[in-house]
Every structure is written in structure tokens, then in C-alpha cells.
Amino acid sequence: MLRLGRILLGLSMLTAVLAAQTDAERLRLAWPTANHAYANGEPLEAYIQPTVSGLVESGLFGCVRSSGNQFHEALDLMPIERDRRGEATDLVYTVLEGVVRHINPRAGASSYGRYVVIEHDTVSPAIYTLYAHLASVDSGIAVGRRVNTAQVIGVMGRSAGGYTIPKDRAHVHFEMGVRMTDQFQDWYDWKKFGSRNDHGLWNGMNLVGFDPKAFYDAFRAQEVNTFDEFLRASKPAVTVRVATTVTPDFVLRYPSLQVTNSTPLPVAGWEVTFDRFGLPFAWRPLEQAEVEGYRSLEAQVVWTDDDLLKSCRCKDLVRYRSGKPQPDRDLQTALQLLFGIRR
Ligand SMILES: [Zn+2]
Known part of the structure; x- marks a missing residue:
């Protein structure tokens, strides 16, 4: 048989x-x-x-x-x-x-x-x-x-x-x-x-x-049936907040990667979580209070998994300056592409 x-x-x-x-x-x-x-x-x-x-x-x-x-x-x-x-x-x-x-x-x-x-x-x-x-x-x-x-x-x-x-x-x-x-x-x-x-x-x-x-x-293995399920199970490596009233075309193209159903009006920014290779797999729209004090298009790293980032030597997502995490080269590029940041 x-x-x-x-x-x-x-x-x-x-x-x-x-x-x-x-x-x-x-x-x-x-x-x-x-x-x-x-x-x-x-x-x-x-x-x-x-x-x-x-x-x-x-x-x-x-x-x-x-x-x-x-x-x-x-x-x-x-x-x-x-x-x-x-x-x-x-x-x-x-x-x-x-x-x-x-x-x-x-x-x-x-x-x-x-x-x-x-x-x-x-x-x-x-x-x-x-x-x-x-x-x-x-x-x-x-x-x-x-x-x-x-x-x-x-x-x-x-x-x-x-x-x-x-x-x-x-x-x-x-x-x-x-x-x-x-x-x-x-x-x-x-x-x-x-x-x-x-x-x-x-x-x-x-x-x-x-x-x-x-x-x-x-x-x-039937652990996932869809790409949504697969990407939702990605391991988060870094989370960034960006102050902007513009909804990136990425979110419009891939609406299922937005992790909340409720969208504040107006949107004051986005919280984006990347995997260790720089894939932005989870998006959350932010209210004004969550980006209080940010300049327009300012990006701040709000969370990192340092062990995971360190284990991934082929990507430069985060660097530390005066003890504070900042977007490094590859994350800067991703933010330029996603949000139109030009610096
Ligand atoms: Zn190849």
C-alpha cells in the first residue's frame, strides 16, 4: 500500500x-x-x-x-x-x-x-x-x-x-x-x-x-492555509512609529497586514513591525497622542528584539546611538520606500 x-x-x-x-x-x-x-x-x-x-x-x-x-x-x-x-x-x-x-x-x-x-x-x-x-x-x-x-x-x-x-x-x-x-x-x-x-x-x-x-x-504540515496566516506568524524583530497623515500604498495594496480593524480618523501615523529581514508584516494606524512630539515623517524605533537582530548578520536594521535604537541602513531604505522619507 x-x-x-x-x-x-x-x-x-x-x-x-x-x-x-x-x-x-x-x-x-x-x-x-x-x-x-x-x-x-x-x-x-x-x-x-x-x-x-x-x-x-x-x-x-x-x-x-x-x-x-x-x-x-x-x-x-x-x-x-x-x-x-x-x-x-x-x-x-x-x-x-x-x-x-x-x-x-x-x-x-x-x-x-x-x-x-x-x-x-x-x-x-x-x-x-x-x-x-x-x-x-x-x-x-x-x-x-x-x-x-x-x-x-x-x-x-x-x-x-x-x-x-x-x-x-x-x-x-x-x-x-x-x-x-x-x-x-x-x-x-x-x-x-x-x-x-x-x-x-x-x-x-x-x-x-x-x-x-x-x-x-x-x-x-497544514500549520497554515494562507499567506495571511503565515505572515501573521512572522517573528517580530523591530517596531517603528512614523508620524504621517498619508496612508502608504503598501497598506492599501495589502490591507490584511493591518492588524487592527478600527482605524482612527484622522490617522496621525503608523506603527510598523518588521521581521529580521525587513519585511513589514504588521501595520497599526496611530492616533495623534501616539505620535505626540514627532515631527512630520519622523520615524522612531519603539521596540526591538536585540537577540534576534544580532543573530541576523546580513541585515542592518537597527543601530544604537547613545544607547538609543535608531533605524540603520536597511531599515532607513525600507522607510524611504514605504513612507517617501527622503533622508
Ligand atoms: Zn538565488
């Missing part, structure tokens, strides 16, 4: 669908490649592509590179099929239904290489998924077009702008997350990077990810 069960699981995986819709509440969620190793509970080595270090952790999400000092915002999934020249030929699939928002067809125009971004407007919050380093994009993929779960996006590869991924390390960089702001171009111009933004709102600097494997693990 066990054997039969495995065969049936294998058959259902031919369509790359991890969890069929057995119950109306559950998402129809697929795996981005036809490799069954994750679904079969095999070790990481059977589906994660490491960097040149050879350490399997380097293909996971988190502070996994350069001895914990470098962030990797995705899962790198290895190929299981190659052509005679040794190039990967695996197809890459959408993991949920949604709308194609961005295609970068020019490998050299991004460190992601050739990549596709899909926004999943039927889930809450409406997360994006991103599939990078593709060899080619399928002709059925066009910006604005709806796609189904487990639809072919393209062929896995090793395209990358500014560096080379060797043949034996071809992979799909698979990211899940949320988008920071609709005013990204304004921020980009203000930063004076000296290069054009070819990716509109879907530039990697405007995206903030969460751990795809943590989500798949929790979903498979």
Missing part, C-alpha cells in the same frame, strides 16, 4: 501540483520545477543548488552566504534534466494562479538575468513570485496575461547580468514576497544610481521576500 501511495503521489506530481484542492479553503499550490524531491521529503541536496561554496545552505533563504554576512532572498532550485551539452532543460512552472506583471527578456539587464514576476491577486495578501536566471521565457507568458497554477513559464538556465553562472550551477532563483511602493521610480531617481531602472515597480530593490521553504513546510 505504501508503494502504491508513492506511485500515486508521483503521478499527481507530473503536473507539478503539490497540493491539489482537496478542500475549498486550501490553495492550489505547485512546486516551481518537476523535481519531486521536496514533495517526497528527500534531503535538501536533492533539490537545492548551492553556490561555489558547495554548502547546501547557500541555496536557501536567509543569511546563508559569506559566513552569514550575505543575504539570499530566495530558494535556488537545481535542474534534474540536461541536454547533450550539459545545459539545464527543466521547465519552470507558476506556483499559483495570477497575472504576469514583469518580464525581463534581456539577460544582461539585471543580476536576476532573464526573469518573470507574477502577482497572485487571488490570495491574501496578493504576494508576488519571481523566477530568475531563465534560459528562455515561454511564448504563453506576456505582461498582463493571466496564468494558471503549474503553467509553464520558461526553461531553467543560468542567465545573469554582471556575472556568470557556470553550466554546472544552473538553477531557478525562486522568490516569494511583497512589493514596497508604487512610488519606486521617485525613490530610484532620488538615489541617483546613475543607471536606468529597466524593471519599473518590479525592480528587485522594490521587493521584499519571505522564506519560500518555510511557507511550503508550514503549508504542507
Whole structure:
């Protein structure tokens, strides 16, 4: 019976669908490649592509590179099929239904290489998924077009702008997350990077990810059924209050991340809680008394988990000045993007 069960699981995986819709509440969620190793509970080595270090952790999400000092915002999934020249030929699939928002067809125009971004407007919050380093994009993929779960996006590869991924390390960089702001171009111009933004709102600097494997693990174990449940269970690392009468477009785009039902009128500011990688997962509107004495667009750190922040060496969210916590570089960037702060 066990054997039969495995065969049936294998058959259902031919369509790359991890969890069929057995119950109306559950998402129809697929795996981005036809490799069954994750679904079969095999070790990481059977589906994660490491960097040149050879350490399997380097293909996971988190502070996994350069001895914990470098962030990797995705899962790198290895190929299981190659052509005679040794190039990967695996197809890459959408993991949920949604709308194609961005295609970068020019490998050299991004460190992601050739990549596709899909926004999943039927889930809450409406997360994006991103599939990078593709060899080619399928002709059925066009910006604005709806796609189904487990639809072919393209062929896995090793395209990358500014560096080379060797043949034996071809992979799909698979990211899940949320988008920071609709005013990204304004921020980009203000930063004076000296290069054009070819990716509109879907530039990697405007995206903030969460751990795809943590989500798949929790979903498979039925600990969570939705992205809302998953993000609500995020570990808080830092809470900031910002005085502003403006509601950031982030809150309008992802209303379920607002943690209170009651909104004071007028709103005098926002209290935002970030996870240790800088994802703003909980928002609370503030009354005037809660930002008394703040200047307009002033941001103050009101709570931190110092042990958690210290354990995360690849992100600089908080620094101390005269014993007082202040937004550090990465948190400053997040606040610039979310609130239009320009300092
Ligand atoms: Zn990657």
C-alpha cells in the first residue's frame, strides 16, 4: 500500500501540483520545477543548488552566504534534466494562479538575468513570485496575461547580468514576497544610481521576500492555509512609529497586514513591525497622542528584539546611538520606500 501511495503521489506530481484542492479553503499550490524531491521529503541536496561554496545552505533563504554576512532572498532550485551539452532543460512552472506583471527578456539587464514576476491577486495578501536566471521565457507568458497554477513559464538556465553562472550551477532563483511602493521610480531617481531602472515597480530593490521553504513546510504540515496566516506568524524583530497623515500604498495594496480593524480618523501615523529581514508584516494606524512630539515623517524605533537582530548578520536594521535604537541602513531604505522619507 505504501508503494502504491508513492506511485500515486508521483503521478499527481507530473503536473507539478503539490497540493491539489482537496478542500475549498486550501490553495492550489505547485512546486516551481518537476523535481519531486521536496514533495517526497528527500534531503535538501536533492533539490537545492548551492553556490561555489558547495554548502547546501547557500541555496536557501536567509543569511546563508559569506559566513552569514550575505543575504539570499530566495530558494535556488537545481535542474534534474540536461541536454547533450550539459545545459539545464527543466521547465519552470507558476506556483499559483495570477497575472504576469514583469518580464525581463534581456539577460544582461539585471543580476536576476532573464526573469518573470507574477502577482497572485487571488490570495491574501496578493504576494508576488519571481523566477530568475531563465534560459528562455515561454511564448504563453506576456505582461498582463493571466496564468494558471503549474503553467509553464520558461526553461531553467543560468542567465545573469554582471556575472556568470557556470553550466554546472544552473538553477531557478525562486522568490516569494511583497512589493514596497508604487512610488519606486521617485525613490530610484532620488538615489541617483546613475543607471536606468529597466524593471519599473518590479525592480528587485522594490521587493521584499519571505522564506519560500518555510511557507511550503508550514503549508504542507497544514500549520497554515494562507499567506495571511503565515505572515501573521512572522517573528517580530523591530517596531517603528512614523508620524504621517498619508496612508502608504503598501497598506492599501495589502490591507490584511493591518492588524487592527478600527482605524482612527484622522490617522496621525503608523506603527510598523518588521521581521529580521525587513519585511513589514504588521501595520497599526496611530492616533495623534501616539505620535505626540514627532515631527512630520519622523520615524522612531519603539521596540526591538536585540537577540534576534544580532543573530541576523546580513541585515542592518537597527543601530544604537547613545544607547538609543535608531533605524540603520536597511531599515532607513525600507522607510524611504514605504513612507517617501527622503533622508
Ligand atoms: Zn538565488
